[in-house]
Amino acid sequence: MVRVSTRDEILRVAGDQFARVGFKGTSLQDIAVEVGCSKAALLYHFAGKEQILLALVSTAETALADLLADLDDRDDETAQALAIERFVDLVLHYRREAALVYEVVPQFHSEPAFYGVLQHADKLCAAVTARSGDPAEIIAAQTVMHGIVNVAIDDKWDAAELRPALLRVARRALITTPHHDKD
């Protein structure tokens, strides 16, 4: 039996609920019941409901920052290919956190605490368009990225099945260089 700290368990359960039914759609009571503790215990570990979300988002923000750092000294085409692959892997690894960044964070559009992660998401969007700046390419990138995050949330498919399929659709939709993608 693995000993998991209550704090980690809260984050796991809350991330799952937030991603499935939204921030407002999840009550502290819901989380507490699934964790198996009292509502007051949640508020012992976190200063408030919003702080739980913040902790989850900051996990995603760190992962996103690492990804962007690896893209820095590459040329546009290499960075684009790498960004696509790393983005898919990131989303598959942090399914819930990614869903939060793309689904619930935008609802807090005036919250300064989320500026960082949204800025990172914008940079990543630029990377997967190979910094083209073309509005149509940006729209395409956002379509694919939002789509990937959405599909990754529901557990109809597992990661092994999802990864090649998502990589293929992303490359088809986003890479415009003459040579074609391989499966």
Place this chain on the structure above:
Amino acid sequence: MVRVSTRDEILRVAGDQFARVGFKGTSLQDIAVEVGCSKAALLYHFAGKEQILLALVSTAETALADLLADLDDRDDETAQALAIERFVDLVLHYRREAALVYEVVPQFHSEPAFYGVLQHADKLCAAVTARSGDPAEIIAAQTVMHGIVNVAIDDKWDAAELRPALLRVARRALITTPHHDKD
């Protein structure tokens, strides 16, 4: 000054709010304030909060059913091309309703009232994959469709700019026939 019925105004405002911050994230009070009537007025026109959502979704369901009917007697490739184009136009015309179908309805997974529209969405998904049945193609279709709906919600772009871009990304990602798409 155009006279709009309170009922239509409620649907407009509620659709907007539901799509932006979710069903649970929108209170009847919020809707009433923006409509400019009392909360009780909402409940005079609709039997409950959920009935407002239901009315909005049934609008989408009707539009979706019309789309599917046009696909019936076509061969797979023609139906696929038509489905993609009609889907984009449908989403651009019913932005809020489409967002509801793809974002908030799945949160009510056990609600029989939504079975119809979800079934329609599944059929449409099959159509845009040219009925291939290949899991990878289904994943691709769901990615693109979810992405399109997501991008269409926020009003960063207008329909005129969005339409060609969405059509292009959808065709690139989903059409596998040897001949390529044109812009």
Place this chain on the structure above:
DNA sequence: CACTTTCCTGACCGATCGGTCAGAGACTGT
């Protein structure tokens, strides 16, 4: 004119929301 229907309001209801607080139990170092 009286009568009905349509549309809407303000007051109110119980339930649930996020959050506070005093204190209990377990463990640690002295």
Place this chain on the structure above:
DNA sequence: ACAGTCTCTGACCGATCGGTCAGGAAAGTG
């Protein structure tokens, strides 16, 4: 044995939630 810290609980708080209800203003209808 004692004090202190960490983790957690049950009782409780004011605010807000979705929803109900009696009744009023306005507009048709006889």
